[in-house]
Amino acid sequence: xxxxxxxxxxxxxxxxxxxxxxxxxxxxxxxxxxxxxxxxxxxxxxxxxxxxxxxxxxxxxxxxxxxxxxxxxxxxxxxxxxxxxxxxxxxxxxxxxxxxxxxxxxxxxxxxxxxxxxxxxxxxxxxxxxxxxxxxxxxxxxxxxxxxxxxxxxxxxxxxxxxxxxxxxxxxxxxxxxxxxxxxxxxxxxxxxxxxxxxxxxxxxxxxxxxxxxxxxxxxxxxxxxxxxxxxxxxxxxxxxxxxxxxxxxxxxxxxxxxxxxxxxxxxxxxxxxxxxxxxxxxxxx
Numbered sequence: 001x002x003x004x005x006x007x008x009x010x011x012x013x014x015x016x017x018x019x020x021x022x023x024x025x026x027x028x029x030x031x032x033x034x035x036x037x038x039x040x041x042x043x044x045x046x047x048x049x050x051x052x053x054x055x056x057x058x059x060x061x062x063x064x065x066x067x068x069x070x071x072x073x074x075x076x077x078x079x080x081x082x083x084x085x086x087x088x089x090x091x092x093x094x095x096x097x098x099x100x101x102x103x104x105x106x107x108x109x110x111x112x113x114x115x116x117x118x119x120x121x122x123x124x125x126x127x128x129x130x131x132x133x134x135x136x137x138x139x140x141x142x143x144x145x146x147x148x149x150x151x152x153x154x155x156x157x158x159x160x161x162x163x164x165x166x167x168x169x170x171x172x173x174x175x176x177x178x179x180x181x182x183x184x185x186x187x188x189x190x191x192x193x194x195x196x197x198x199x200x201x202x203x204x205x206x207x208x209x210x211x212x213x214x215x216x217x218x219x220x221x222x223x224x225x226x227x228x229x230x231x232x233x234x235x236x237x238x239x240x241x242x243x244x245x246x247x248x249x250x251x252x253x254x255x256x257x258x259x260x261x262x263x264x265x266x267x268x269x270x271x272x273x274x275x276x277x278x279x280x281x282x283x284x285x286x
Contacts, residue, residue, distance in 0.1 A: 043075035
Protein backbone atom coordinates (compact mmCIF):
# COMPACT_ATOMS: atom_id res chain seq x y z
CA UNK A 1 0.00 0.00 0.00
CA UNK A 2 2.89 2.37 0.73
CA UNK A 3 4.34 1.62 -2.69
CA UNK A 4 0.99 2.25 -4.40
CA UNK A 5 0.49 5.48 -2.48
CA UNK A 6 3.95 6.83 -3.33
CA UNK A 7 3.94 5.87 -6.99
CA UNK A 8 0.27 6.39 -7.74
CA UNK A 9 -0.20 9.75 -6.04
CA UNK A 10 2.79 11.27 -7.82
CA UNK A 11 1.72 9.77 -11.17
CA UNK A 12 -1.84 11.04 -11.00
CA UNK A 13 -0.73 14.48 -9.79
CA UNK A 14 1.62 14.63 -12.78
CA UNK A 15 -1.30 13.83 -15.09
CA UNK A 16 -3.49 16.54 -13.53
CA UNK A 17 -0.76 19.20 -13.73
CA UNK A 18 0.97 18.28 -17.00
CA UNK A 19 -2.00 17.04 -19.05
CA UNK A 20 0.39 15.22 -21.43
CA UNK A 21 -0.49 15.77 -25.11
CA UNK A 22 -4.13 16.41 -24.30
CA UNK A 23 -4.39 19.08 -27.00
CA UNK A 24 -4.92 16.22 -29.48
CA UNK A 25 -7.99 15.02 -27.56
CA UNK A 26 -11.57 16.21 -27.69
CA UNK A 27 -12.97 18.32 -24.87
CA UNK A 28 -14.99 15.38 -23.54
CA UNK A 29 -11.96 13.07 -23.55
CA UNK A 30 -9.92 15.67 -21.66
CA UNK A 31 -12.64 15.91 -19.00
CA UNK A 32 -12.82 12.13 -18.68
CA UNK A 33 -9.04 11.83 -18.43
CA UNK A 34 -8.97 14.49 -15.72
CA UNK A 35 -11.83 12.78 -13.88
CA UNK A 36 -10.01 9.44 -14.03
CA UNK A 37 -6.83 10.96 -12.59
CA UNK A 38 -8.76 12.71 -9.80
CA UNK A 39 -10.73 9.61 -8.82
CA UNK A 40 -7.56 7.47 -8.78
CA UNK A 41 -5.76 10.14 -6.75
CA UNK A 42 -8.55 10.28 -4.17
CA UNK A 43 -8.57 6.48 -3.98
CA UNK A 44 -4.81 6.29 -3.37
CA UNK A 45 -4.83 9.09 -0.79
CA UNK A 46 -7.13 6.97 1.38
CA UNK A 47 -4.29 4.46 1.75
CA UNK A 48 -2.54 6.73 4.23
CA UNK A 49 -5.06 6.21 7.07
CA UNK A 50 -5.37 2.49 6.19
CA UNK A 51 -1.68 1.57 6.54
CA UNK A 52 -1.44 2.22 10.30
CA UNK A 53 -4.50 0.07 11.24
CA UNK A 54 -3.05 -2.79 9.16
CA UNK A 55 -0.10 -2.87 11.57
CA UNK A 56 -1.65 -1.81 14.88
CA UNK A 57 -5.41 -2.34 14.64
CA UNK A 58 -8.26 0.12 14.00
CA UNK A 59 -8.39 2.94 16.54
CA UNK A 60 -10.41 5.66 14.76
CA UNK A 61 -13.94 4.61 15.73
CA UNK A 62 -16.97 3.28 13.86
CA UNK A 63 -17.90 6.52 12.10
CA UNK A 64 -14.44 6.89 10.59
CA UNK A 65 -14.51 3.23 9.57
CA UNK A 66 -17.75 3.68 7.63
CA UNK A 67 -16.91 7.07 6.09
CA UNK A 68 -13.42 6.10 4.97
CA UNK A 69 -14.65 2.83 3.45
CA UNK A 70 -17.45 4.64 1.66
CA UNK A 71 -14.98 7.21 0.32
CA UNK A 72 -12.72 4.44 -1.00
CA UNK A 73 -15.57 2.70 -2.79
CA UNK A 74 -16.84 5.97 -4.28
CA UNK A 75 -13.39 6.68 -5.70
CA UNK A 76 -13.02 3.16 -7.08
CA UNK A 77 -16.45 3.18 -8.71
CA UNK A 78 -15.76 6.66 -10.08
CA UNK A 79 -12.56 5.36 -11.68
CA UNK A 80 -14.22 2.24 -13.11
CA UNK A 81 -17.18 4.13 -14.53
CA UNK A 82 -14.83 6.66 -16.14
CA UNK A 83 -12.88 3.83 -17.78
CA UNK A 84 -16.15 2.38 -19.10
CA UNK A 85 -17.27 5.72 -20.56
CA UNK A 86 -13.84 6.29 -22.13
CA UNK A 87 -13.95 2.84 -23.73
CA UNK A 88 -17.46 3.32 -25.12
CA UNK A 89 -16.62 6.82 -26.37
CA UNK A 90 -13.54 5.57 -28.23
CA UNK A 91 -15.50 2.66 -29.66
CA UNK A 92 -18.33 4.86 -30.97
CA UNK A 93 -15.96 7.52 -32.27
CA UNK A 94 -13.63 5.22 -34.19
CA UNK A 95 -15.80 2.25 -35.15
CA UNK A 96 -19.11 4.01 -35.79
CA UNK A 97 -17.70 7.52 -36.37
CA UNK A 98 -20.13 9.09 -33.92
CA UNK A 99 -19.24 12.03 -31.73
CA UNK A 100 -20.51 13.03 -28.32
CA UNK A 101 -21.20 16.61 -29.36
CA UNK A 102 -24.70 16.54 -27.90
CA UNK A 103 -23.52 15.35 -24.49
CA UNK A 104 -22.87 17.96 -21.83
CA UNK A 105 -19.66 17.20 -19.99
CA UNK A 106 -20.83 18.41 -16.60
CA UNK A 107 -24.07 16.45 -16.83
CA UNK A 108 -22.22 13.26 -17.78
CA UNK A 109 -19.69 13.63 -14.95
CA UNK A 110 -22.48 14.42 -12.48
CA UNK A 111 -24.37 11.28 -13.50
CA UNK A 112 -21.16 9.27 -13.32
CA UNK A 113 -20.42 10.33 -9.74
CA UNK A 114 -24.07 9.95 -8.74
CA UNK A 115 -23.90 6.34 -9.92
CA UNK A 116 -20.65 5.86 -7.97
CA UNK A 117 -22.28 7.27 -4.81
CA UNK A 118 -25.27 4.91 -5.15
CA UNK A 119 -23.17 1.84 -5.92
CA UNK A 120 -21.05 2.50 -2.81
CA UNK A 121 -23.97 2.48 -0.35
CA UNK A 122 -23.72 -1.26 0.48
CA UNK A 123 -20.12 -0.76 1.63
CA UNK A 124 -21.29 1.97 3.99
CA UNK A 125 -24.01 -0.25 5.46
CA UNK A 126 -22.08 -3.47 6.06
CA UNK A 127 -18.85 -2.03 7.50
CA UNK A 128 -18.56 -2.59 11.23
CA UNK A 129 -15.91 -2.87 13.91
CA UNK A 130 -15.04 -6.31 15.21
CA UNK A 131 -12.32 -7.98 17.24
CA UNK A 132 -9.86 -10.25 15.47
CA UNK A 133 -7.15 -11.85 17.63
CA UNK A 134 -7.45 -9.04 20.21
CA UNK A 135 -7.19 -6.43 17.44
CA UNK A 136 -9.97 -4.06 16.50
CA UNK A 137 -10.57 -4.27 12.73
CA UNK A 138 -12.81 -2.41 10.29
CA UNK A 139 -14.35 -5.04 8.03
CA UNK A 140 -17.68 -6.15 6.51
CA UNK A 141 -20.17 -7.70 8.92
CA UNK A 142 -23.29 -9.14 7.28
CA UNK A 143 -26.56 -9.43 9.19
CA UNK A 144 -27.45 -12.61 7.32
CA UNK A 145 -26.10 -15.00 4.72
CA UNK A 146 -28.52 -13.55 2.19
CA UNK A 147 -27.19 -10.03 2.70
CA UNK A 148 -23.59 -11.20 2.29
CA UNK A 149 -24.37 -13.17 -0.86
CA UNK A 150 -26.29 -10.28 -2.44
CA UNK A 151 -23.61 -7.67 -1.67
CA UNK A 152 -20.70 -9.79 -2.88
CA UNK A 153 -22.42 -11.08 -6.01
CA UNK A 154 -23.66 -7.61 -6.97
CA UNK A 155 -20.14 -6.23 -6.70
CA UNK A 156 -18.73 -9.13 -8.74
CA UNK A 157 -21.45 -8.86 -11.38
CA UNK A 158 -20.82 -5.13 -11.83
CA UNK A 159 -17.12 -5.74 -12.41
CA UNK A 160 -17.80 -8.61 -14.80
CA UNK A 161 -20.08 -6.39 -16.90
CA UNK A 162 -17.52 -3.55 -16.74
CA UNK A 163 -14.73 -5.81 -17.92
CA UNK A 164 -16.90 -7.21 -20.72
CA UNK A 165 -17.71 -3.68 -21.97
CA UNK A 166 -14.06 -2.60 -21.87
CA UNK A 167 -12.89 -5.73 -23.68
CA UNK A 168 -15.61 -5.47 -26.34
CA UNK A 169 -14.93 -1.77 -26.98
CA UNK A 170 -11.16 -2.08 -27.34
CA UNK A 171 -11.22 -5.34 -29.31
CA UNK A 172 -13.62 -3.80 -31.82
CA UNK A 173 -11.55 -0.61 -31.94
CA UNK A 174 -8.35 -2.58 -32.51
CA UNK A 175 -9.96 -4.66 -35.24
CA UNK A 176 -11.29 -1.59 -37.04
CA UNK A 177 -7.98 0.29 -36.89
CA UNK A 178 -6.03 -2.70 -38.20
CA UNK A 179 -8.46 -3.36 -41.02
CA UNK A 180 -8.80 0.25 -42.14
CA UNK A 181 -5.26 1.52 -41.75
CA UNK A 182 -2.51 -1.06 -41.56
CA UNK A 183 -2.55 -4.66 -40.42
CA UNK A 184 -1.03 -5.95 -37.20
CA UNK A 185 -0.10 -2.56 -35.82
CA UNK A 186 2.12 -3.25 -32.77
CA UNK A 187 1.45 0.13 -31.13
CA UNK A 188 -2.29 -0.36 -30.69
CA UNK A 189 -1.83 -4.05 -29.92
CA UNK A 190 0.48 -3.35 -26.98
CA UNK A 191 -1.67 -0.53 -25.62
CA UNK A 192 -4.99 -2.36 -25.84
CA UNK A 193 -3.49 -5.59 -24.51
CA UNK A 194 -2.01 -3.71 -21.55
CA UNK A 195 -5.36 -2.11 -20.70
CA UNK A 196 -7.26 -5.39 -20.82
CA UNK A 197 -4.63 -7.59 -19.13
CA UNK A 198 -3.92 -5.17 -16.27
CA UNK A 199 -7.63 -4.79 -15.51
CA UNK A 200 -8.11 -8.57 -15.55
CA UNK A 201 -5.00 -9.54 -13.58
CA UNK A 202 -5.38 -6.93 -10.83
CA UNK A 203 -9.09 -7.36 -10.16
CA UNK A 204 -9.71 -11.08 -10.80
CA UNK A 205 -8.12 -12.30 -7.51
CA UNK A 206 -10.39 -9.95 -5.56
CA UNK A 207 -13.51 -11.33 -7.21
CA UNK A 208 -12.33 -14.92 -6.86
CA UNK A 209 -12.14 -14.32 -3.11
CA UNK A 210 -15.64 -12.80 -3.23
CA UNK A 211 -17.05 -15.85 -5.01
CA UNK A 212 -15.27 -18.20 -2.58
CA UNK A 213 -16.73 -16.17 0.31
CA UNK A 214 -20.20 -16.65 -1.14
CA UNK A 215 -19.55 -20.38 -1.39
CA UNK A 216 -18.31 -20.43 2.20
CA UNK A 217 -21.42 -18.62 3.44
CA UNK A 218 -23.80 -20.90 1.58
CA UNK A 219 -21.98 -24.07 2.65
CA UNK A 220 -21.26 -22.73 6.16
CA UNK A 221 -17.64 -23.71 5.67
CA UNK A 222 -15.66 -21.93 8.40
CA UNK A 223 -12.28 -23.00 6.99
CA UNK A 224 -13.07 -21.51 3.59
CA UNK A 225 -14.37 -18.29 5.17
CA UNK A 226 -11.21 -17.99 7.26
CA UNK A 227 -9.06 -18.44 4.14
CA UNK A 228 -11.01 -15.71 2.33
CA UNK A 229 -10.72 -13.38 5.31
CA UNK A 230 -6.96 -13.96 5.53
CA UNK A 231 -6.50 -13.31 1.80
CA UNK A 232 -8.80 -10.29 1.57
CA UNK A 233 -6.19 -7.70 2.59
CA UNK A 234 -3.71 -9.02 0.01
CA UNK A 235 -6.12 -9.02 -2.94
CA UNK A 236 -7.53 -5.62 -1.94
CA UNK A 237 -4.04 -4.14 -1.86
CA UNK A 238 -3.44 -5.59 -5.33
CA UNK A 239 -6.43 -3.70 -6.76
CA UNK A 240 -4.83 -0.36 -5.82
CA UNK A 241 -2.04 -1.08 -8.31
CA UNK A 242 -4.60 -0.47 -11.06
CA UNK A 243 -4.98 3.14 -9.89
CA UNK A 244 -1.19 3.50 -10.20
CA UNK A 245 -1.16 2.13 -13.76
CA UNK A 246 -4.08 4.19 -15.08
CA UNK A 247 -1.94 7.31 -15.75
CA UNK A 248 0.43 5.21 -17.87
CA UNK A 249 -2.33 3.27 -19.61
CA UNK A 250 -4.62 6.18 -20.43
CA UNK A 251 -3.22 9.68 -19.92
CA UNK A 252 0.35 9.23 -21.19
CA UNK A 253 -0.58 6.93 -24.09
CA UNK A 254 -3.78 8.53 -25.36
CA UNK A 255 -1.80 10.57 -27.88
CA UNK A 256 -0.50 7.32 -29.38
CA UNK A 257 -4.02 5.98 -29.80
CA UNK A 258 -5.10 9.32 -31.22
CA UNK A 259 -2.24 9.27 -33.73
CA UNK A 260 -3.12 5.77 -34.89
CA UNK A 261 -6.75 6.73 -35.42
CA UNK A 262 -5.71 9.87 -37.27
CA UNK A 263 -3.64 7.70 -39.59
CA UNK A 264 -6.62 5.47 -40.12
CA UNK A 265 -8.70 8.49 -41.10
CA UNK A 266 -6.02 9.69 -43.51
CA UNK A 267 -5.93 6.32 -45.24
CA UNK A 268 -9.71 6.29 -45.46
CA UNK A 269 -9.82 9.81 -46.89
CA UNK A 270 -7.35 8.90 -49.62
CA UNK A 271 -9.69 6.16 -50.84
CA UNK A 272 -12.70 8.50 -51.12
CA UNK A 273 -13.66 10.17 -54.39
CA UNK A 274 -12.77 13.80 -54.88
CA UNK A 275 -16.44 14.63 -55.26
CA UNK A 276 -17.09 13.84 -51.60
CA UNK A 277 -17.78 16.80 -49.27
CA UNK A 278 -14.57 18.20 -47.73
CA UNK A 279 -15.55 17.29 -44.14
CA UNK A 280 -15.71 13.53 -44.81
CA UNK A 281 -11.98 13.09 -44.43
CA UNK A 282 -11.76 15.03 -41.21
CA UNK A 283 -9.57 13.70 -38.43
CA UNK A 284 -11.62 12.39 -35.55
CA UNK A 285 -10.44 13.23 -32.08
CA UNK A 286 -10.82 10.53 -29.45
